[in-house]
Amino acid sequence: MYETSPDAATPFTPQGDWYAVQTTDQAAVLDAFGLDHPRRVALNDALRPWDIAYSDELLDASGVLVTPALDGWTLVFGYPDTENFHADRQRWCTALSRSFGATHWYSLVENGGCGDSDGWCLAERGALRRYVCRGGYGADVLVGGAHPAETGLLLDDVGDWLTANGFPDDLWTNYQYEGYRAGLPVETRWQRLQQHTGIPDLADSLTIAARTSLSPARLSAATRVSGHAVLATPPRTLVPD
Incomplete structure (x- = not known):
């Protein structure tokens, strides 16, 4: 019902x-x-x-x-x-x-x-x-x-962005591993990476769909x-x- x-x-x-x-x-x-x-x-x-x-x-x-x-x-x-x-x-x-x-x-x-x-x-x-x-x-x-819906979003590889901005290219992998061990959801791991690095939100199909x-x-x-x-x-x- x-x-x-x-x-x-x-x-x-x-x-x-x-x-x-x-x-x-x-x-x-x-x-x-x-x-x-x-x-x-x-x-x-x-x-x-x-x-x-x-x-x-x-x-x-x-x-x-x-x-x-x-x-x-x-x-x-x-x-x-x-x-x-x-x-x-x-x-x-x-x-x-x-x-x-x-x-x-x-x-x-x-x-x-x-x-x-x-x-x-x-x-x-x-x-x-x-x-x-x-x-x-x-x-x-x-x-x-680039479509206007992609403005402010990261389309490139995360590791490439990290390297270009002075961080180790495997930093996100480390956040993923440590977050997994701590039982943190992926969203929380990503938020912590953003707080550390300032990396933009990712351009993904659901975000693009919401904008278009x-x-x-x-x-x-x-x-x-x-x-x-x-x-x-x-x-x-x-x-x-």
């Missing part, structure tokens, strides 16, 4: 990729992404396959999730990638932004190893503004100049919700444009 509406917005940390489309027209989003056979689902239950809190449960997404409008944005989770994913993400966001005004892609993968990655693609009014994809098993890809559309981690009872969530069947040919 839900204490509020099944489509009430509650915060979560995504695991994987998602798109944010600046529209409240869910039917238009379904059409633009080539999605078929939408069926209504409870938003919070349907989000679990993309919620890092449930990442150990190996939940089956069983489709592409399209959210209700959230503060004027419709989010799409589970849209499959292509082999040429860097170029296609940029092309898709750019093409869709001609119709919707803005379309963004974000990614956050945290598996505790070298496969950790994050990224964002920001397209507005038919123009690609920025593409960043870092980590994972490939080389980092950065396209376009909305962050799933900051959903709340104050988030305006319009409509309902649906799960839909992805197209056989992935060509949203």
Whole structure:
């Protein structure tokens, strides 16, 4: 049973990729992404396959999730990638932004190893503004100049920043190790490093999402919700444009 509406917005940390489309027209989003056979689902239950809190449960997404409008944005989770994913993400966001005004892609993968990655693609009014994809098993890809949403945030490697500012490049590693031994959460370890060094906040996909559309981690009872969530069947040919 839900204490509020099944489509009430509650915060979560995504695991994987998602798109944010600046529209409240869910039917238009379904059409633009080539999605078929939408069926209504409870938003919070349907989000679990993309919620890092449930990442150990190996939940089956069983489709592409399209959210209700959230503060004027419709989010799409589970849209499959292509082999040429860097170029296609940029092309898709750019093409869709001609119709919707803005379309963004974000990614956050945290598996505790070298496969950790994050990224964002920001397209507005038919123009690609920025593409960043870092980590994972490939080389980092950065396209376009710094977006205003990145102002004041650290995009470079933490060790490189520490070295450039007169600190040992492994200082953060030491804070991580000592903080872990002391049972401190990562947020507290990072705050202590910032107090010591003055290092800026990190540019990460959730922060960029909060500054350019909305962050799933900051959903709340104050988030305006319009409509309902649906799960839909992805197209056989992935060509949203």
